[in-house]
Amino acid sequence: MSVTVFTNARLVDPSRGLDEIGTLIVDGENIVASGASAQNQGHPDGASVVNCGGKAILPGLVDSRVFIGEPGAEHRETIASAGRAAAAGGVTSIIMMPDTSPVIDDVALVEFVLRTARETSCVNIFPAAAITKGLAGHEMSEFGLLRDAGAVMVTEGRHTIADSLVMRRALTYARDMDMVISHSTQDPDLGSSGVMNEGLLASWLGLPGIPREAEAIPLSRDLMLAALTQSRYHAAEISTAMSSAAVKRAKDEGTRATAGVSINNLCLNENDVGEYRTFFRLSPPLRCEEDRLAMVEAVKDGTIDVIHSAHDPQDVDTKRLPFSDAAVGAIGLETFLSAALRLYHSGDVPLLRLVEALSTAPARLFGLPGGSLKPGAPADLILVDLDAPWIVREENIRSLSKNTSFEEARMQGRVLQTMVAGSTVFTT
Amino acid sequence: MTDAPGFPLFPHPHLLGIKGLSPADIELLLERADAAVAISRRPEKKLATLRGRTQINLFFEASTRTQSSFELAGKRLGADVMNMSVASSSTKKGETLLDTAMTLNAMRPDILVVRHSAAGAAALLAQKVGCSVVNAGDGAHEHPTQALLDALTIRRKKGSIAGLVVAICGDVLHSRVARSNILLLNALGARVRVIAPSTLLPSGIGQMGVEPFTKMGEGLAGADVVMMLRLQRERMAGTFVPSVREYFRFFGLDAEKLKAAKEDALVMHPGPMNRGVEIASEVADGPQSVIQEQVEMGVAVRMAVMEALLDPRRNGDGA
Numbered sequence: 108m109s110v111t112v113f114t115n116a117r118l119v120d121p122s123r124g125l126d127e128i129g130t131l132i133v134d135g136e137n138i139v140a141s142g143a144s145a146q147n148q149g150h151p152d153g154a155s156v157v158n159c160g161g162k163a164i165l166p167g168l169v170d171s172r173v174f175i176g177e178p179g180a181e182h183r184e185t186i187a188s189a190g191r192a193a194a195a196g197g198v199t200s201i202i203m204m205p206d207t208s209p210v211i212d213d214v215a216l217v218e219f220v221l222r223t224a225r226e227t228s229c230v231n232i233f234p235a236a237a238i239t240k241g242l243a244g245h246e247m248s249e250f251g252l253l254r255d256a257g258a259v260m261v262t263e264g265r266h267t268i269a270d271s272l273v274m275r276r277a278l279t280y281a282r283d284m285d286m287v288i289s290h291s292t293q294d295p296d297l298g299s300s301g302v303m304n305e306g307l308l309a310s311w312l313g314l315p316g317i318p319r320e321a322e323a324i325p326l327s328r329d330l331m332l333a334a335l336t337q338s339r340y341h342a343a344e345i346s347t348a349m350s351s352a353a354v355k356r357a358k359d360e361g362t363r364a365t366a367g368v369s370i371n372n373l374c375l376n377e378n379d380v381g382e383y384r385t386f387f388r389l390s391p392p393l394r395c396e397e398d399r400l401a402m403v404e405a406v407k408d409g410t411i412d413v414i415h416s417a418h419d420p421q422d423v424d425t426k427r428l429p430f431s432d433a434a435v436g437a438i439g440l441e442t443f444l445s446a447a448l449r450l451y452h453s454g455d456v457p458l459l460r461l462v463e464a465l466s467t468a469p470a471r472l473f474g475l476p477g478g479s480l481k482p483g484a485p486a487d488l489i490l491v492d493l494d495a496p497w498i499v500r501e502e503n504i505r506s507l508s509k510n511t512s513f514e515e516a517r518m519q520g521r522v523l524q525t526m527v528a529g530s531t532v533f534t535t
Numbered sequence: 536m537t538d539a540p541g542f543p544l545f546p547h548p549h550l551l552g553i554k555g556l557s558p559a560d561i562e563l564l565l566e567r568a569d570a571a572v573a574i575s576r577r578p579e580k581k582l583a584t585l586r587g588r589t590q591i592n593l594f595f596e597a598s599t600r601t602q603s604s605f606e607l608a609g610k611r612l613g614a615d616v617m618n619m620s621v622a623s624s625s626t627k628k629g630e631t632l633l634d635t636a637m638t639l640n641a642m643r644p645d646i647l648v649v650r651h652s653a654a655g656a657a658a659l660l661a662q663k664v665g666c667s668v669v670n671a672g673d674g675a676h677e678h679p680t681q682a683l684l685d686a687l688t689i690r691r692k693k694g695s696i697a698g699l700v701v702a703i704c705g706d707v708l709h710s711r712v713a714r715s716n717i718l719l720l721n722a723l724g725a726r727v728r729v730i731a732p733s734t735l736l737p738s739g740i741g742q743m744g745v746e747p748f749t750k751m752g753e754g755l756a757g758a759d760v761v762m763m764l765r766l767q768r769e770r771m772a773g774t775f776v777p778s779v780r781e782y783f784r785f786f787g788l789d790a791e792k793l794k795a796a797k798e799d800a801l802v803m804h805p806g807p808m809n810r811g812v813e814i815a816s817e818v819a820d821g822p823q824s825v826i827q828e829q830v831e832m833g834v835a836v837r838m839a840v841m842e843a844l845l846d847p848r849r850n851g852d853g854a
Contacts, residue, residue: 307739311554313654313676313711316738383655427633429653431674 110134111529112150113490116159118142120166121463122479131164133486136528141480159490162523165462166478167199167230167487168444169469171289171367172343172415174264174436175201175232176507177223178216179208184420184507186220189440190228192506194533197444197522198416199487200231200470200477205242206264212237212248217256229532230525231487233259233475238277238288244268247277250284259473262289262343265390265435267325269295274329278338287473289341289367292325292350293317293390302431304377304392312383314430317392319347326350330357333364341472342366344417346391348401355410365472366410368402369417370439370446371512375399379512385426385433386512389417406464407456413469414461416443420508437512442499444491446513448520451493458493490524497521542567545843549661549668552677553718561686561722567839568687568832575611575835584842585614588645592618594671595632595651600806600830601671601680605648608837614645632656633663640664646841649673654711667844669837675709681805682715684836686723688829689760692801697724702754702796703745704730704786705764705813706775708737712805713764717745730754732786734775735766751786755795762803763788763814771812779812789815793823801825 113131118141120126129143132150140148141164150156170193176183184192186203193201203220205211211220217234224232236258240246250261261281268274268290281288298321303309305316326342330353333340342354345366354366371389376399380387387393405411419436426433439446447465450456456464470478477487499513525533543563547555574580590609594602602618609616621635632651639647646667649657654674661668672678690696701720707713707729720727721744729740730748740747748754755761766782776782793802802814802824810816819826 305738307742310737310739310743311714313674313714315675318738382658427659429632429651429656429659429674431653431655 110151110154112154112156113164114146114156114158115161116490117161117163118480119163119458119462120480121459121467122166122481124459125480126459128161131480131488133526133529136486138480138482138484138486138488140482163491163493164480165197165489165491166466166480167489167525167527168197168465169200169475169478170198170416170418170440170443171202171413171469171473172204172369172417173201173440174204174206174419176420177207178219182507183422185227186223186232187227188505188507189418190224190230190232192438192440193230194525194527195505195522196441197489197491197525198230198440199489199525199527200233200475202233202235202259202473204262204264205235205237210237210242211235211258212240212242214249214252214256217253217258221257230527231475231477233257233473235260235262235289237261238263238268238290239273242266244270244273247280250281250286254284254286259475260287260289260341263291265291267291267293267295271328271332275332275336278332278336278340282336282338287339287341289343290329291343292322292329294321294324297321297324301392302388303380304394306377306395308377308380319349319394319398322347322391323349323353327353330354330362330364333357334360334362338363340364344369344372344391344415345411346372346394346402347398351401351405351410355405358410365412367413367415368406368411370414370443371417371437372399372402373406373414374446374449375512383430385428385430386437386510386514388430388433388435389437389512390435403450403455406450407460412464412472414447414464415469416440420506421510422508426510437510438504438506438508439511441505442511442513442516442518444489444522445497445518445520448493452519486526486529488526489522491520492523493520495519495521542843544846544848548844550679550840550844551658551661551668551670553679553682553715553722554677556722558722561683561719564683564836564839564843565687565690567843568683568835569691571835571838572832575831580611581613582611583613585609585612585845588614588845589643590614590616590646590648590841591639591644592616592648593635593639593650594618594620595656596672598650598672601650604830604833605671605837608834608841611834612838612841614841632660636660636664640666645845669840669844672711674711675714676711677715678711679715680833680836680840681712682719683840684829684832685716685762685803685805686719687832687836688803688825689801691832692825693759696720699725699759700728700757701725701760701762702728702730702758703762703764704751704754704788706735706766706770707731707740707764708735709767709770710764716762717743728754728758730786732776751792752795755792758796758800760801760803761788761793761796765805765807766809766813783812787811787813787815788818790817790821793818799823803829806830
């Protein structure tokens with residue numbers, strides 16, 4: 108087995124609360140030593156030694172909300188192309204949403220995704236299964252069988268379960284099967300016609316708005332049901348101060364609830380929509396600056412546990428449309444780390460906490476390997492220049508779809524090398 | 536008027552909305568429109584200003600009035616006018632929009648007049664085609680020529696717009712006419728009020744440069760101009776307001792409610808009217824009504840807009 112020794116690296120490992128200059132040794136697929144103490148540890152002959160010159164090594168990012176077009180919309184993104192984009196963005200593990208065609212609500216689909224990932228993807232792909240069959244919101248899918256096949260969570264993807272009884276039973280049953288339910292909440296009536304955040308901006312643009320309450324009402328219901336059922340509930344993507352307050356309250360009361368936020372809702376706000384820029388038609392919608400700041404604060408204080416990219420490839424034909432007709436979503440894998448580092452460079456979130464939300468916390472919450480630089484952990488890691496400036500250019504995007512909400516954006520910090528299970532899958 | 540040597544150059548390639556226009560831009564269009572009114576009242580109405588130019592009216596939403604107004608305006612200026620009504624039925628609207636636009640663009644029109652049900656459609660199209668684009672209504676966003684014709688009507692009746700109290704009544708939430716009028720009237724110094732049940736007012740209305748009212752009596756008190764908006768049929772039956780009769784009772788303009796406004800207040804409506812819903816016939820056809828003048832001013836304003844956009848001094852860069 109080959110041995111790689113990274114010397115003189117800034118090791119950032121939230122799983123141990125560690126941020127220090129040291130050495131990290133990879134032997135085969137695993138990390139065998141890491142820390143300042145490994146600095147003077149010997150290494151076998153023939154090991155390749157990389158002097159990192161003080162650059163950072165982080166556990167590879169674990170992206171818990173990624174949409175991929177395979178099966179069904181391979182022109183938008185395949186499992187292979189998503190893997191390449193992920194590797195370039197420092198993401199070593201992806202949880203893939205079940206909104207495919209056919210929907211991942213059946214053991215055969217889980218197996219298909221895992222097999223395709225094994226054969227074509229350079230990063231780890233973990234399928235999430237639908238809570239209800241066909242994402243239709245009525246009949247539960249086979250949580251136990253899906254889990255045994257390799258599904259790591261159940262989620263309704265882009266959809267919100269309207270029926271409270273269905274939600275209650277799903278939570279109850281998921282508890283027995285030890286599955287996390289991850290749910291994105293947008294009231295299908297209150298938010299139905301809306302295409303952007305409700306408020307003055309939408310009013311002037313003549314676009315129907317999505318009020319904050321459309322997210323908070325079903326979220327509050329879910330949190331109450333999670334308390335009732337004592338189940339593990341993950342609020343997949345919250346975007347407002349109202350929602351983070353609800354999550355905080357539930358956590359304080361002992362509910363087994365966690366929360367995620369899209370990188371878009373941390374870095375952008377509704378003003379980015381400008382004059383009908385459809386790449387900024389997102390779900391949840393970009394909110395006002397006060398809400399964005401509340402999301403940043405909630406990441407910092409731990410109310411929000413994880414940050415995800417909400418990677419959602421859409422082709423030009425579904426985006427070059429009038430705003431209200433355009434598809435929802437933006438790609439995000441390749442810009443994920445760099446965009447997140449804005450929160451570190453701005454001084455809003457300390458690096459350890461940030462990396463925890465990007466890697467360690469999602470790995471822990473969803474039971475995935477990775478998220479750690481501890482000896483014994485899989486060598487899913489990234490070498491990062493935290494300060495390198497670069498500009499996001501469409502022609503450099505590896506994703507099959509180019510709908511980035513960071514086009515021409517100036518970034519600070521980028522991935523130099525990505526390693527998955529000891530193999531280098533990306534280098535600059 | 537023909538070569539309009541006296542008018543300053545209009546500094547925009549398109550007319551997508553009132554937003555982005557300076558008061559001077561608006562005044563310029565109104566001045567030009569005043570001249571166009573005079574021409575339209577002559578027995579010989581046809582000019583050669585746009586002779587040889589091609590105007591395409593691309594309507595994704597049916598509109599007899601606006602479309603014929605633009606058509607007549609183009610013809611009076613000597614342009615070749617083509618009407619295209621694209622029924623937005625089974626095919627997805629947006630695809631039709633850009634596909635159709637690119638096809639038409641290849642036919643080298645000089646000006647494209649667009650109406651579409653989606654906000655921002657005219658702006659999207661303007662990015663894709665090589666000619667001037669006039670927004671003839673995009674969703675609930677803007678309808679700039681309507682606001683200009685309303686302003687022209689008011690100005691000709693009242694002399695000036697600054698300082699007037701204008702009450703816009705009805706379905707402001709879904710109204711592009713309301714948005715364009717709020718912008719334009721504020722730019723020219725009017726005091727704008729809106730009157731509607733709160734279910735028909737957009738979020739943040741209080742910050743849109745208007746004073747909102749939910750009672751006609753209060754909102755109309757002392758108004759110089761009463762501008763009624765059309766209420767779409769599908770919004771009358773329990774979704775936004777409980778019923779037609781309840782709406783008419785509280786928000787329909789009849790002679791009794793109109794008494795709250797100034798005695799010489801103008802009554803306006805962009806048409807087509809729902810008589811007995813938002814406006815009573817006694818008022819629509821009454822002495823204070825300027826609804827017919829609005830239609831006449833519509834043609835003049837559209838002549839002015841197209842002349843200004845296709846100003847020969849522009850060196851053909853709009854084409």
